[in-house]
Amino acid sequence: MITYAFQIFQSILKFSLVGVLSLCTNPNNQKPVTKTERPNILFCIADDASMKSFGAYGDTFINTPVIDNLAKEGVVFQNAYNGNPKCSPARACILTGKYSWQLKEAADHNGRFPLEFKTYPQLLAKKGYRVGYTGKGWGPGVYDTKDNPAGPEHNAIKLKPPYKGIADIDYAANFEAFLNNTPKETPFCFWLGAKEPHRFYELDSWKKSGRKLEEASVPPFYPDNEVVRGDLLDYANEVEWFDTHVGKAIKSLEEKELLKNTLVVISSDHGMPFPRVKGQIYEEGFHIPLIAYWKGKIISGRTVSDFISFSDLAPTFMEVTGEIPHQQMTGGSIVKQLFSSESGRIDTSRDHVLLGKERHDVGRSNEDGTDLAYPVRAIRNDSLLYVHNIKPERWPVGNPEFGFMNTDGSPTKSYLTNLKPEDEEYHYFEMNFDKKPENELYNIQKDPHCINNLAEKPEYKSVIKELRTQMETELIAQGDPRTLGKGDIFDQYIYYGKRLDYKTGKRISPLKYEKQTE
Template identity: 25%
Template sequence: MDRRQFIKSSGLVAGAALQGSVFAAASRPDKKRPNFLMITCHDLGQHLGCYGIKEVESPNIDRLASRGVRFANMFSTSAVCSPARGALHTGRYPQTNGLMGLTHAPWWWKFKNGETHAAQMFRKAGYDTCLCGLQHIFGAGEAGRYGYDKVLGRKKGAEETVQVSSEFLVNRKADDSPFFLKVGFFEVHRRGGSFKHREYDPAKPVHVPGYLADTPVMREDLGRFQEEIRYFDSCVGRILDSLQKSQCAENTIVVFTSDHGIPYPGAKWTIRDAGIEVPLIMYMPGGALSGGKVCDAMISHVDVLPTLLDMAEIDKPANLEGVSFADYLAGRSDAKPREEIFAQFTPAMFRDNESRCVRTEKYKLVRFFSAGRCVKYPIDVDPVRYAMHKERAATNWKPRPFVQLFDVQNDPDELNDIGGEKGNAEIVRDMSRKLYAWMKAVDDPILKGPMESPYYRDSMEDFENAASG
């Protein structure tokens, strides 16, 4: 199979433009393109009531899901913030767009020259493009360079973000130009490694994932995390209330998602499902994005942008690597958008699990490219100390294998590696071929040798300049 055939079969290119779709401007009497309100947050995973975590109080996001479409199998392309967000906003994988790790110091990853952001695509199509709150994929002062007409508000705190975005929505007129409004929250990220700014009520039920030890320390931290989610949910609710009061409510597509999994060992910083599963909820009154439906097709962050462009009838750049699922949502195609999803983790924050993965509906294969030992599950640590790099997860002292395989249908917490079982050798070979083909297609630099981080390159340049001076 050549590169072009692989890309088509695995959903690495956007689908054909919709013709007469229920989302398209041509299908509405006023022929007005839809507005887009995209709300994102940090570290949420699928830790929400509407995703089955009943101990979590998230009534506003749950209500959005009950009115729109909830995507049950939505995955990030990375287990840390910047590369995940970069893929969401470019429709291209981290290896391709260059943003493979954290963008802030001392990691300094950034987009390759000439990379095109979603805001640039919408602005070129005549949209007003506005950023409010956190973005975490480019430097301060670069919003205009990446396509935003305006940055709303001076601070990135949650309360100002709610206030400023709400004012924008309420003041918007029905006959104004269409808008793309990106609203980003720092929540539900840890602050200084903890959630101690939130109250813990031992009487409230707490959800402890199966890959974490159910200890008093873990339970208290998770309880505080749930309170952080409850607060964030209230912020989302206030923004949605403002949209509902506005003149643009009937013509606005709401897109809600997060960057990666929850901030706990065995989740964030790993490409286990717990590290790359994210929410995706979309809503627009009437039509395919309403009715409280659940879509069980596998979707990747890279698929969101081509889908939005199709919904707005905007021509898609030829280099997009995601596949549009707009036809699937509209009922014009019975074929699910993709057969597998892919993700990468480039070491950050002193984690030693450089890895790539491919996941189907049945299996998950992970390949590692840095030395390490097998972690003992369920993980028993103080999650605050772990987040602050003062404690590591215990291991069984066995070398971590080059490859792991999990039956994610029967082992969703990925506790039983079946990659070494003789009966699974062909599955390992087949999925390894798929993963290798994807890595070739996105020109993954790790195929050419150990990764060089921006810090390493800058350090060597400084060293050579000093030595030759």
């Protein structure tokens, strides 16, 4: 997508500021925004919620009426991807408008957010916007700026959650307090970052909510049993909690007569915190929800099939507010897709997306104890997903002796890791935790759960060659250190979370972090 991004940026430079502002008009030829009526932005992001957990993306056993209604009244992006399926690198892509492999330390999970990277909240704050966040912003990891890269924190207002696993932060109330303290003439940019449905969950909370085990839909890469079904239902409760707070936030905007001038965007950083999903390069891990609503500006009932990456959001937010995207931003604005009157493929050049990962969590080391990545690069188009596991000799989810640490602890994980080779269901363990071949190829249209690897079939040899060439050509143009043969740098970056003593297998304190200043 680098060529597309450069084209967009070059075209923007040709416009005067008035020209840029004119891009924010809707299809009904309304006047462009001016500096005195700049739009607000409310970005709502769940923590670990799969795309298919929202009714707007098909049948689900989870109830998300608020988000589903926003989808009906706005635009649904069918092919939105996070670039890297783990919390901090995915969120860094959103904030910086850069691809994961361009983020240096921030490409790793629980790393450092480089001071050199500008974020759209920082840039908009300098242009007169009031910015802030509640819940979870960028993280986990460390940063050098005074505030979180998502903005100043607004987490003072608490509540008593309905289940033990839910955070005690009242996201909607904190957002309302932020609005109350924002002068009416001042535009705002707010990040509503729920901490749900991140684990842990209150075990069997599904019983409290009156659910039934038969309601759950079990993916084919898990055994269908009460343990897995109960875990999925506990997860469902927390997804619904996110939907509730989005609803309250929208109500606050309505009551303050701000909704008509606010772009609302709904998403999640990656798929659910279950084996083979969160942190993994499979469809449910990196294919994320993306819904945009702007009353009177975005035509309702539309679905867009253009391929969108998280790196496209920052330049979009800049352009919507009448600002030129920062030169560091390598993603491409999707203003055209937001305000089109059409559904389907708006821009024919957006026919694929690149994905990748480096080090996510500790639990995989070499002889000197260095925390190693499980590097992957992938390309996804309308029908195929090609995955290149660059170091297939390594364990993809972390070494077994350390507990497969790139998968969150859960009843589902415990069930799978307790399976033995002689067990009838052992193939589920292999699907979720075993080593992988160097090349994987899946026909997403026929095999959306990525079960049947076509890479070993002779008839797909030329397809793999073509996809890999396309992928690596674009990655080289984007300066990807891994593709340029300098990928070991990602293993050298410091992990700032709770580390692992590889001799004892015990968790130890994080390294001391000294802040830098501009």
